[in-house]
Amino acid sequence: MAEFLQFAFSGLTVGAVYALVALGFTLIYNASDVVNFAQGDFVMIGGMSTVFLYATGVPLPLAAIIAILTAVIVGLLLHRLAIEPARGASPVTLIIITIGASMFIRGVAQIVFDKQFHQLPAFSGDRPIEILGATLLPQSLWVLGGGLAVFVALWLFLERTLIGKAVLATAANRLGARLVGINTAVILAIAFGVSASIGALAGVLATPITLTRFDLGTIMTLKGFAAAMLGGMGSPLGAVVGGLLLGLIEAFGAGYISSVYKDGFSFIAILVVLFVMPRGLFGGRSVERV
Amino acid sequence: MLTVEGLKARYGRIEALKGVDLTVGAGEIVALVGANGAGKTTLLRTISGIEPAAAGRIVFEGQPIERLASHVRVARGISQSPEGRQVFAPLSVEDNLRLGGYRRRDGAAAATADLERCFTLFPILKERRRQAAGSLSGGQQQMLAIGRALMAAPKLLLLDEPSLGLAPVIVDQILAAITRLRSEGMTVLLVEQNAAAALAIADRGYVLELGTVTLTGTGRALLDDPKVREAYLGV
Ligand SMILES: Nc1ncnc2c1ncn2[C@@H]1O[C@H](COP(=O)(O)OP(=O)(O)OP(=O)(O)O)[C@@H](O)[C@H]1O
Ligand SMILES: [Mg+2]
Numbered sequence: 187m188a189e190f191l192q193f194a195f196s197g198l199t200v201g202a203v204y205a206l207v208a209l210g211f212t213l214i215y216n217a218s219d220v221v222n223f224a225q226g227d228f229v230m231i232g233g234m235s236t237v238f239l240y241a242t243g244v245p246l247p248l249a250a251i252i253a254i255l256t257a258v259i260v261g262l263l264l265h266r267l268a269i270e271p272a273r274g275a276s277p278v279t280l281i282i283i284t285i286g287a288s289m290f291i292r293g294v295a296q297i298v299f300d301k302q303f304h305q306l307p308a309f310s311g312d313r314p315i316e317i318l319g320a321t322l323l324p325q326s327l328w329v330l331g332g333g334l335a336v337f338v339a340l341w342l343f344l345e346r347t348l349i350g351k352a353v354l355a356t357a358a359n360r361l362g363a364r365l366v367g368i369n370t371a372v373i374l375a376i377a378f379g380v381s382a383s384i385g386a387l388a389g390v391l392a393t394p395i396t397l398t399r400f401d402l403g404t405i406m407t408l409k410g411f412a413a414a415m416l417g418g419m420g421s422p423l424g425a426v427v428g429g430l431l432l433g434l435i436e437a438f439g440a441g442y443i444s445s446v447y448k449d450g451f452s453f454i455a456i457l458v459v460l461f462v463m464p465r466g467l468f469g470g471r472s473v474e475r476v
Numbered sequence: 477m478l479t480v481e482g483l484k485a486r487y488g489r490i491e492a493l494k495g496v497d498l499t500v501g502a503g504e505i506v507a508l509v510g511a512n513g514a515g516k517t518t519l520l521r522t523i524s525g526i527e528p529a530a531a532g533r534i535v536f537e538g539q540p541i542e543r544l545a546s547h548v549r550v551a552r553g554i555s556q557s558p559e560g561r562q563v564f565a566p567l568s569v570e571d572n573l574r575l576g577g578y579r580r581r582d583g584a585a586a587a588t589a590d591l592e593r594c595f596t597l598f599p600i601l602k603e604r605r606r607q608a609a610g611s612l613s614g615g616q617q618q619m620l621a622i623g624r625a626l627m628a629a630p631k632l633l634l635l636d637e638p639s640l641g642l643a644p645v646i647v648d649q650i651l652a653a654i655t656r657l658r659s660e661g662m663t664v665l666l667v668e669q670n671a672a673a674a675l676a677i678a679d680r681g682y683v684l685e686l687g688t689v690t691l692t693g694t695g696r697a698l699l700d701d702p703k704v705r706e707a708y709l710g711v
Contacts, residue, residue: 348574348575351567351571351574351575352578354564354566354567354571355564355567355572355575358564358565358566358567359562359563359564359565361526361558361562362558362562362563362564362624363564363575364524364526364546364547365524365526365546365550365555365556365558365562365625366550366555366575366576366578366579366624366625366627366628367546367547367549367550367551367555367578367579367628368547368575368578369545369547
């Protein structure tokens, strides 16, 4: 029982990080049909910027805020310099552009930062909380709480505000959106900015647990993408469930079977789900266009 | 209200509008008829700012607007129900309508009042307000597209083929709604392939052929014109 709980805790923590990356994917995908393969790099920017600012003596909360703003600026630049000029290009072209952007970001990060692994101190200390014989790090609560807060905020934004609805409208029908007076370029910029901030926040929250390095983005993109596919690309709820599920599968696979094949389990699980439900668990959203 | 002068538009090498002149006065229904590929949709898209004008002027309420972004033109009071409806399929009927009012700055109460007016005009939309727009029938989607355009509280309403592919009873309902809008003071530029129906409710009409206006007159006069009768009314 204690062992089971222990695996569940670590799975949920990692899963919450995946869920945040997947939420970032979801938002940009919803607004633009672009699958942004630079999404994981926002996680890296969030973590690395906080580490380096903190090292120069900036208080941790302030460092985190500056780091998130940095990621937002990078997200806006990505949209303005790479996506917007290619407006009207096919989704595949846009995906390739984001892959290129991701390589570029990693290259710059290697120069601006360094090639070492870095860590942040835990926000509320390292003393584990004991629950039924298993232990939970306080930082895990930060990660889970942050994930929940972002999910609720994003849901409220998309479902309860007119600008959020405009994001969905832009995704559903670009021409229709322009004809009702939505400035679609601004909407896409908002999607990239918000998405970058979500990724960066994940990086800030997770770095005390997982370490970060200039190339963290690659694996984060991969896991976040897998989580989004598992949950159904485009569904915020799917992103969260997909992320948590992926984290749990990895943790239990590693714990009960073998940690060597940790990534293998999750990808097998994804293949099975996509085989049975090609749109992912919550991907039923798209409605026939007449 | 709207004056178009020497308007040209092109898709790459194809010149879809070759210098179109047209006016729409306040409170009028003006019909624009013409065969497939004449450039009717292109004209409406250029007036809305979806396609750029290659040459010529578009003057709306005394101001040149041909260089303004599409969202600014909506804010100025031009809205369009486009060809193919272009509704937001996954969003609810009500969300589609509310988004029609995206550029309004006259407060929630006015928007809600207009929402009720839309529902009075098209009661089926009220019944289906929580349903996804993509699940509506073609005729209902057409009503939604018109309602969405009305939610912008426009001064000029552009309608592109509102009767396309619809059953005759639905066409009658939509034409009745357009006439009713005029009686409430709306100005309408109506594009139709169904020339007989459009000219019958229009104050004036234009015939567009291969990107140029070839005939113009009152709706009645065009309906009686032998060339129009032969080419567009099949008589
Ligand atoms: N996106 C486009 N790219 C290239 N050519 C286009 C495009 N849209 C329209 N055209 C061409 O421009 C001309 C005018 O087309 P338009 O759609 O404006 O005509 P229309 O009068 O609305 O026709 P319909 O009655 O079929 O709707 C046609 O020759 C058409 O082939
Ligand atoms: Mg047309």
